[in-house]
Amino acid sequence: MRTRPLRYFQKAFKAMGTPCDIQLFTRTQAEADQAATQVIADVQRLEARYSRYKDDSFLSEINRIAAKGKAITVDEETANLLNYAHTCYQQSDGLFDITSGILRRAWRFDTGELPEQSLIDNLLPYVGWRKVSWQRPELAFSVPGMEIDFGGIVKEYAVDRAASLCYAQGIRHGVINLGGDIKVIGPRADNTPWRVGIRHPRTHNAVVDTICLNAGALASSGDYERCIVINGVRYGHVLNPLTGWPVRHLAAVSVLGDFCVVAGSAATIAMLKEEQGPSWLAELSLPHLWVDVTGQVGGDLSNQAG
Numbered sequence: 001m002r003t004r005p006l007r008y009f010q011k012a013f014k015a016m017g018t019p020c021d022i023q024l025f026t027r028t029q030a031e032a033d034q035a036a037t038q039v040i041a042d043v044q045r046l047e048a049r050y051s052r053y054k055d056d057s058f059l060s061e062i063n064r065i066a067a068k069g070k071a072i073t074v075d076e077e078t079a080n081l082l083n084y085a086h087t088c089y090q091q092s093d094g095l096f097d098i099t100s101g102i103l104r105r106a107w108r109f110d111t112g113e114l115p116e117q118s119l120i121d122n123l124l125p126y127v128g129w130r131k132v133s134w135q136r137p138e139l140a141f142s143v144p145g146m147e148i149d150f151g152g153i154v155k156e157y158a159v160d161r162a163a164s165l166c167y168a169q170g171i172r173h174g175v176i177n178l179g180g181d182i183k184v185i186g187p188r189a190d191n192t193p194w195r196v197g198i199r200h201p202r203t204h205n206a207v208v209d210t211i212c213l214n215a216g217a218l219a220s221s222g223d224y225e226r227c228i229v230i231n232g233v234r235y236g237h238v239l240n241p242l243t244g245w246p247v248r249h250l251a252a253v254s255v256l257g258d259f260c261v262v263a264g265s266a267a268t269i270a271m272l273k274e275e276q277g278p279s280w281l282a283e284l285s286l287p288h289l290w291v292d293v294t295g296q297v298g299g300d301l302s303n304q305a306g
Contacts, residue, residue, distance in 0.1 A: 018179030069144030101149025156264035219264035222252035
């Protein structure tokens with residue numbers, strides 16, 4: 001009996017506040033639907049568990065404990081995320097800090113106004129992963145009023161899980177895209193690579209570069225997603241946890257790696273390192289591309305198909 005040829009299927013959905021997309025080559029619609037259903041359910045599970053916008057999320061439960069300066073025992077999945085956040089904190093010299101989300105109380109990008117320095121100064125005492133005691137599985141907060149935020153980790157982690165779920169179902173050709181964070185399951189059905197555009201941080205609907213991927217993950221960080229522009233100066237949402245102010249040197253960073261969570265955290269750390277970001281990326285030996293606020297472009301993602 002002749003084997004059915006692989007056919008292209010696409011499923012768009014919205015999760016974690018962003019448009020998402022699953023593209024797969026499977027033999028039947030049922031196979032594609034089954035994989036997409038599993039992926040969407042898992043992404044929604046992670047959103048429900050770790051969203052700071054949902055009062056009934058586990059993250060909100062953690063932050064209610066943090067507000068009281070007490071301790072909580074966490075499950076294995078959360079413990080693994082906290083371990084990774086701890087590693088990022090160490091490797092970034094304290095710049096990648098999951099306690100810095102509290103600074104968004106000062107930075108309200110929908111107002112179009114800069115916050116008063118006094119408001120930032122009042123929040124900085126509640127920022128600092130070093131003030132938190134993490135002894136797996138117990139997370140303890142010594143300073144009442146702190147909180148944590150898994151932004152910059154959970155969406156990328158969800159991308160990696162989505163690709164693994166598809167692979168476990170026998171799918172070998174496809175790509176997962178959650179709001180620009182991408183993981184390739186395998187090349188297209190004819191073994192040609194997927195073409196992925198790198199968004200230009202200043203020119204709408206323009207790309208800085210286009211790369212071809214057979215495998216691997218691509219993640220980006222930039223000052224263009226949530227920002228305000230005042231007197232010609234752009235203030236983005238990537239905040240330095242030591243000063244409470246947005247980074248001002250790099251406009252965008254894209255990193256290619258085996259895992260989306262690694263590529264994403266590397267891109268964010270490079271943004272946070274400002275002038276030292278490009279040299280830090282070069283030392284990582286991960287393919288990358290950066291654009292600074294003057295429009296200068298550096299790094300190289302070309303010919304990096306997996």
